[in-house]
Amino acid sequence: MSKHNYLLTILFALFSTFLLSSCDDDENPAPDGGGDANEGGTKYIITSSPIASDGVADYLLTTDDLSTGSVSTVGNGIEQDGTYRYYVSNNNKFFSLLYGQGNPGAVTTYELNEEGELIKVSDFQSETVQAFAAVEDDILMMKIPRSGDANASWYRVNAEQVQIVGEGQVNIEVLAGNGERAHFTWLTQVGDKVYAPYMSIKGCCGDTFGTNHPDSAWVAVFSYPSMEFERVITDDRISFIGKYFNNGLIEDEKGDVYAYSAAVAASEGEFTSTKPSAIVKLVKGETEFDQNYFFNVEQASGGAYITAQNYIGNGKFLLMMADEKAAYSVGSRLAIADVYTQDFTWVQGAPEATKVVNVTTNNLVDEDGETIHIGITTEEGSYIYQVNANTATATQGIEVEGGRITAISKLTY
Structure with a gap:
């Protein structure tokens, strides 16, 4: 497929x-x-x-x-x-x-x-986009080039007017800052900001989605609605957050942020991350991941990997799990993960x-x-x-x- x-x-x-x-x-x-x-x-x-x-x-x-x-x-x-x-x-x-x-x-x-x-x-008609989400009264969309153009383009479609009311660009090579390109996996409203986790990809050389940086996670923070870049939040305890075309970050009712990694960073077609599939946390108002919080879902599940998630409420997620790593497919084993207690239940x-x-x-x-x-x-x-x-x-x-x-x-x- x-x-x-x-x-x-x-x-x-x-x-x-x-x-x-x-x-x-x-x-x-x-x-x-x-x-x-x-x-x-x-x-x-x-x-x-x-x-x-x-x-x-x-x-x-x-x-x-x-x-x-x-x-x-x-x-x-x-x-x-x-x-x-x-x-x-x-x-x-x-x-x-x-x-x-x-x-x-x-x-x-x-x-x-x-x-x-x-x-x-x-x-x-609009540009084909690779990430989109409801943000305030808009649908925010992002067109992200995999190679060539160094700029990702964003568009704000007002949900009431049903038309584009704002647009701009983000230089994804400058954003990555490591010789690769930042490829946003999704967009999430957090408070009055937009959090955009991204993969670091080569974007060339026959290994477009491959990376030389498999053991790090990045979240770009933008103001809204201007989409002015503010900062990058990083964590080296996991690989990148979410997956291609896959939301990996949510804000709960308390204003805290939880983000999952599938641990599927790769190079030359081989998975290369040494980090586990896990969930990390940003406390409300903080600009660094909580180093005292680490939910090792791979360990809790007996060796399975997160492939997608839906937040249900009160700290509970529905996780789609797979027994083998998969860069794009969705796992067919379902589990409930409570990020408050770090309990995992099939x-x-x-x-x-x-x-x-x-x-x-x-x-x-x-x-x-x-x-x-x-x-x-x-x-x-x-x-x-x-x-x-x-x-x-x-x-x-x-x-x-x-x-x-x-x-x-x-x-x-």
């Missing part, structure tokens, strides 16, 4: 705000008995790629409930334009970004109308890892801070599972017939 097919499952925790509108009790009853009917309704959005053939576009499917029933890609949903699409929500809008593989890509925006129907409200009730074809990383966390909805495709079918962070158990929910789930989100109306 190609690198881009792996990327169909990536990303990151979704950040949605909720727009409440008045409506008649009979027209828009509150879903699942939650809240007053006048508050409007909720629709869950499931993006799914038809299993029947490779290299086909995703469909956007909507449903009222993720815990039961079924939905099909056959004759349903909104087909996306282009094969590789990635998704993020902000300001009660759903953004679909086309990965143009070097060519410009569309940014398509959707929202729910008063009847709860998903409608397209904007569609414009999730029970999920499909057997050897039967899993695909696991989503762009998942939906409930407001209770205890439950996350994750898509798992096996040879038998595709289902959304509800994983409880407190009990580390997974419960099978809605079936997505004929499709491989790629992302889960929700909007209100």
Whole structure:
């Protein structure tokens, strides 16, 4: 499977705000008995790629409930334009970004109308980007060259205006400062700043993503919205944070920052990092990693590696784990990691890892801070599972017939 097919499952925790509108009790009853009917309704959005053939576009499917029933890609949903699409929500809008593989890509925006129907409200061309995230009222996007041009370009798309309202550049060779290039793995809002972890890559010589610096981690800090560079925070106890097109850093409810390393730095196609797959911490307001905190997940798991994460809440993460290192793919073993207590627990009730074809990383966390909805495709079918962070158990929910789930989100109306 190609690198881009792996990327169909990536990303990151979704950040949605909720727009409440008045409506008649009979027209828009509150879903699942939650809240007053006048508050409007909720629709869950499931993006799914038809299993029947490779290299086909995703469909956007909507449903009222993720815990039961079924939905099909056959004759349903909104087909996306282009094969590789990635998704993020902000300001009660759903953004679909086309990965143009070097060519410009569309940014398509959707929202729910008063009847709860998903409608397209904007569609414009933008540069293909390799990192993006909801930041304040914007979608911040970053185009990062792997070779040639020394400048990465950033763009601010205002989620209300649905248009680019700011842009600029970052010299990634100057930022790296070691003869290589800084390649951002993702972007995360932390307070009023943007934290951008990066890989150090050669960017040349037939070893583009290889590095001569496999045992260090870096986080560039930018002010926002100016994106003025402020500093680099480093740590030599781990390899780089996150992975290519993979969010490895989050801010918790306390304002502390946790970051994971997959320990997959490589050179000439061989993994070369000597550091373990682990989680480190930045205390709120500090500009250096806490040297008294080190969660060795590789050791706690019995030798497995973190490949992706979703933050659920109250210090608990859902980790996608693999028994072997993988630069791009997502592991099919699920675990709950409590970064406050440094407890690690394998999730029970999920499909057997050897039967899993695909696991989503762009998942939906409930407001209770205890439950996350994750898509798992096996040879038998595709289902959304509800994983409880407190009990580390997974419960099978809605079936997505004929499709491989790629992302889960929700909007209100």
